[in-house]
Amino acid sequence: MTLSKIHILLIEDNETDAILVQSDLQLAMGDQTTVVHTERLSSALELIRKQPFDLILSDLTLPDSDGITTINRLRESAASIPIAVLSFRNDEKLAIKAIKAGAQDYLVKGSLTEGVLARVIRYSIERKRLEEGSRKAQKRFQTVFEKAPLGIALINLQTGKYYDVNPKYACIAGRSVDQLLRLNQSDIIHPDDVLSYRKEIELFIHHQSHDSKIVKRVLRPDMSIIWIEMSLVPFESMEGQEICYLCMIEDITERKRMIENLRHLTTHLQDVREEERTRIGREIHDVLGGTLTVLKMDLDWLSKKITADPMHERVKSLYALTGEAIETARRVSVNLRPNVLDNLGLYGAIEWLVREFEQRTNIKCYLESVISAISCNNKNFETSIFRIIQEIFINITRHSRATRVDIELIEDDTDIVITIKDNGVGITESQLLNPESFGIIGMKERTEQFGGTLEIAGTPSQGSVVTLKIPLTVAVTNVGELIHD
Template sequence: MPRQACKKGSHACDGVVRRNAEPIAYAHGFDWRPAYNCKQWFAEHSEQMTSDRGGMMKRYARPLRLLAITALSVFLGETLVMLLLPFLEPLPQHVKVLLDASLVTALVLPMLYYFLFRPMALYIGERDRTQKSLSKLSSAVEQTADAVVITGMDGVIEYVNPAFESYTGYTQVEALGQTPRILKSGKHNSQFYEALWKTILAGGVFRGELINKKKNGELFHAEHTITPLKDDSGSITHFVSVWKDITERRRAEEALQTFSQRVMDAQEAERRHIARELHDEMGQALTALSISLQTAEETAESPAAAEQLHQCLGFVERLLQQVRSLSLDLRPSMLDDLGLASALRWYVDSQGQRAGFIPQMELDSLKTRLPPELETAFFRIAQEAVTNVVRHAHARQVRVQLHRREQEMEMVISDDGCGFDAQGLQTRNARETSAGLLGMRERVLLLGGQIAIDSAPGRGTEIRVRVPVE
């Protein structure tokens, strides 16, 4: 059915295109297009008609100017001959005709050269250069390894390059006249496409990753850049989409993430094992040694021996305390027994007593336990952040917040310490970046979350972590 604009006096002329007296909205491009508007239609077509008249004037201006100049030259030449004829009566008639033609030619030829042949030569040279540039551009688009798709304002495909055929399995004949909806995989919701169209219809450039579907049904990841094309008046006429297949890169990243997760799981298992060994074996041995030294001290025969035994007992007590602290740092049993909130409160309080800062805690009471990998990741991130505060920040107050949102967990750790150049840190390479910060980022990325580090010299540090949860 063709589009129908509302007529004056028919129905309510509310500016909406109707079919059978019902407002409609056209499918446009990938998935979404607002309803066509009469006011927009008249505005667009009035601009088009104005631009057509202007183009017609430009197209015929040069021939009309050339015709006027030639006529003026002939007129001036004939006028000059008529003025000279009374003085040339004794000359034969054929000489007068020859002289007449020579004068007219002498006047017309320079003007023809200047206004016709010279512009024509310049035009031909410019046209050749333009054709060479267009040929070079066309070859670049045809031979580029990235897929190139050009659509009209209605989203209908008008051009695809060979890379598109290679990636998707659709030939150029099959793709032309279709919309990019032929690649739709069903992995993106309507809000995604609505945001995409809102961006490009406003004249912006869309950059993002899409999951597309080939002709044979196989899914693939593509990195898209969609750019609006505008005419001389600034109106959008077409859209150019350039994209490349990044499926192999995504698979490699997923394999690397899987490997990293296994390494971290192995680390946690080893930490748990070492912590248990320190607590059970080493702790019990030192406790037994402490009891033996106390007994020996009580039964010592001389004060000097008793004093030495007392010093040894002090060393053993300090060593036993260090072993217990090390065991808790490696894997606090409270995290496994009582959960994340209790473990965070215990750890931050103990570090505050040791380092001398004032802890401030805002921890939501969780009705259900989080998955073990999520609790471990949040605890390790907090542990690394507080360790950096103790070592480098020299803060007086440390604030830890843990909140459960609708579909995510958020943890914020902030301090009033000396801070650091977070912006400069992001521009450095991996070798110059703190291993602790890299570890925090890696843990968050493995969980599909986001981490933001806000800091500057002299104004403290804030680390904000968001991780999706079901």
């Protein structure tokens, strides 16, 4: 592999000094360097405009320039080329001034050696390589920044001031880049979301999170409203201990609309299913149950009229089977739509569900409540809450291997809180995240219908805890004495 030549511009008006420097360069670097010599600064500036150089070696005192002015003029025309000053004065103050003016090194002519020159040249090459790498990285970043499909901004979260904004960010916000640079981030947020936005930003800054996602509405100048998902990542420290953050935004309006449509569809399907279950339950209870009851009465009558065996035994057997069919029809009807939910309301239905679960599974249940009655301003909400609790009991039966379940109903400032805790094996993280855990998915979907929250947590060998919060805005309660079951 052939190494490229190192091009050096030597500015020296003393012919003897110029010959000595070139000789030292030849000894230090051999044929790796090419040297262009000039005696005046003006001619040097002309050469710099015509061809590239890797290093400038310059005397401070020239026929057309003197002192620090020489460095200043070279810096104006050759900002990226390393400059090493050649001087006959071993003056520390002058050396400091030269370095501050932009020189990379200060060399005393009488002390020049092959090693010193080799070091200066290696430094100039390495500096140029690093600067070139930095320029390429900056160019790559700028290209990504400008062409990225996401909206990207560099922002000071403490003040909300933008340092830089890419075109996609401006497009999403419905403003120009120049307009955004004169605004704060909160200026583009919908007025109803500004307070929650500031609280989330403050929480993010104080907790020093590595990244965060915030979903908020943006109000555009044309009064149109869009939803954005905002990702925040610490980027670099600025002056005054300020931190510049990388803020990436994505327009999720269409996604939100699709999710909302899907939620409405899910709610509609659940309502239709509940209506159908109610209809079928009533048909089983009123029609099939009534027919079986009449049949049982007739069989009872026949058993009294027919006393001769084996006919009597056959009628008694049919009488017993009819009783079992009536019980099965009653149980199916209750599972489809418990009458207690319509007759006694939500709280009575919860009490009935707890007693029925305890009797059916032999798992000891303890119900504690400071609420004597719960009802919702929407009957579909009551059904959803009942089905959630029913699903929790089903999961306990199938998976927990518990021997005890504690149910607590309390009321705080904003919610009715129903906590169900078992002493079983404890639900695992993988079970919670399993996309085929349709029972959990269904419970969460039902919870979203009435604006509540559902939290599920498990500890190995210590059981699971399910916490259901019902907003007081959808619930009507009566506070009563503590109830123990």
